[in-house]
Amino acid sequence: MTDTSSREFDHEKVLEQAARWKAEGHGVALATVIETWGSAPRPVGSQLAIRDDAAFIGSVSGGCIEGDVVTRALDAMESGKPEILEYGVSDAKAWEVGLACGGRIRVFVEPVTA
Amino acid sequence: MRSDLLQRLLEDRAAKRPVVLATRLTDGVQKLLYQTDTEGETGLLEAVREALASDKGRVVATSDGEWFLNVFNPPLRLIIVGAVHIAQPLARIGALAGYDVTVVDPRTAFASEDRFPGITLVTDWPDEAMAALAPDTRTAVVTLTHDPKLDDPALQAALRSPCFYIGALGSRKTHGTRRERLLAAGFDEAAFARINGPVGLSIGAKSPAEIAISIMAQITEKLRT
DSSP states (O other): OOTTTTOOSSHHHHHHHHHHHHHTTOOEEEEEEEEEESSOSSOTTOEEEEETTSOEEEOSSSSSSHHHHHHHHHHHHHHOOOEEEEEOBOOGGGTOOOBTTSOEEEEEEEEOBO | OBHHHHHHHHHHHHTTOOEEEEEETTTOOEEEEOTTOOSSOHHHHHHHHHHHHHTOOEEEEETTEEEEEEEEOOOOEEEEEOOSTTHHHHHHHHHHTTOEEEEEOSOTTTSOTTTSTTSEEEOSOHHHHHHHHOOOTTEEEEEOOOOHHHHHHHHHHHHTSOOSEEEEOSOHHHHHHHHHHHHHTTOOHHHHTTEESSOSOOSOOOSHHHHHHHHHHHHHHHHHO
């Protein structure tokens, strides 16, 4: 085990993976937690890197909103434009995307451009 | 983010240079900012320095828009003195928790690449090693040798530093004799109280890996609470 390969969840590794995917010719986007209120699962600065085939590494929540963020990230790759997403408490009955923990977060999604 | 900016950010990270990635939320304009930067909007530069000092990202409103500051400080450091059995799982758990781990032991039979694959090893005497490593406020120091000749110089260096955590392996009795030696060496009770001994949270740990977990849990507690 090397020192760096074990750091799967800090943002250094996520960005390195994003750069690697980009160098391999993939479309790549980044999602970053920019603000949190209440009991948000991941702190400000947490990142997710998304590849054009919907593979991803890192996290912006406890897994609650990653699915939706990945979809929006694919849109950002298409449009080439960044976007700010906001998630609040989910209503489990409504199948709405959100955070079960009761927190609220803002996520910045951006394509990695040439 | 532009690829060239991402590349520069990764270079800063590799060089362990503290850096902030600033993103203007209205239009996605991005730049890398450093502690020493003087050119630019004063409010933004001030916020950058605050964000780096507190190690917390934030959104700030300035005269030229709302910016998100993402902080990329160099990793926290864990210095383990004593390449003993407990050091093996502790080095791995420390790396897993995001620490830059260094194991110090002049006994090369202990401090071997075979026993610590991928971990930085220093085989200087602890006093020299600690002087070179210069623990700061983002460093934790743990001594594990049980040998005062090796542990004490490291503990003395740690006590003279602003490191956020000091732990020393050993029973209550060992810790008592350690106290006497450190007081005789000129340290006062307040300084001695910085040393967590017996080391680790009390979770009934027995095996080296369990003891490593209890130590890492205590380091985390000191860091976060």
